[in-house]
Amino acid sequence: xxEPKLQIVLQRxxxxxxxxxxxxxxxxxxxxxxxxLVRAWGRIGSTGRQRLDLHxxxxxxxxxxxxxxxxxxxxxxxxxxxxxxxxxxxx
Numbered sequence: 001x002x003e004p005k006l007q008i009v010l011q012r013x014x015x016x017x018x019x020x021x022x023x024x025x026x027x028x029x030x031x032x033x034x035x036x037l038v039r040a041w042g043r044i045g046s047t048g049r050q051r052l053d054l055h056x057x058x059x060x061x062x063x064x065x066x067x068x069x070x071x072x073x074x075x076x077x078x079x080x081x082x083x084x085x086x087x088x089x090x091x
Contacts, residue, residue, distance in 0.1 A: 008069060010077035011044065020044040023072050027061045030054065035061035039068065 007026040013019060024040040035058045042048020055061035 006065075008065070009080045010069075010072050011080050012075070012077045013044075014076075021077075022048065023077055025065050025068055025072075027058065027065055037061045037064050037068075 005026060005028055007024065010023040010025070012021045012023075020043060022040075022042060022044050024038070026038040026040075028036050028038055030036045035055045037053040037055060038050065039053065040048055040050040053061075053064060055064060
């Protein structure tokens with residue numbers, strides 16, 4: 001069984017080069033019980049592009065996520081938000 005959603009958001013900024021990019025890695029369940037690695041990227045402020053990679057298990061998708069995360073960190077991306085859900089306080 002795949003976790004409901006795991007999401008890691010990365011950013012890379014360099015004002016000298018006018019560089020502002022984002023990269024999102026997420027693992028989500030598919031309709032058929034498989035795990036989907038969702039990768040989205042682009043310039044901050046744009047919708048960017050998205051790719052879905054289907055994996056047979058959550059473990060396999062997790063390994064792929066770790067490989068992409070290591071690759072992006074080597075390229076200068078830094079994590080911004082990781083698996084955080086905002087829940088407002090109720091009175």
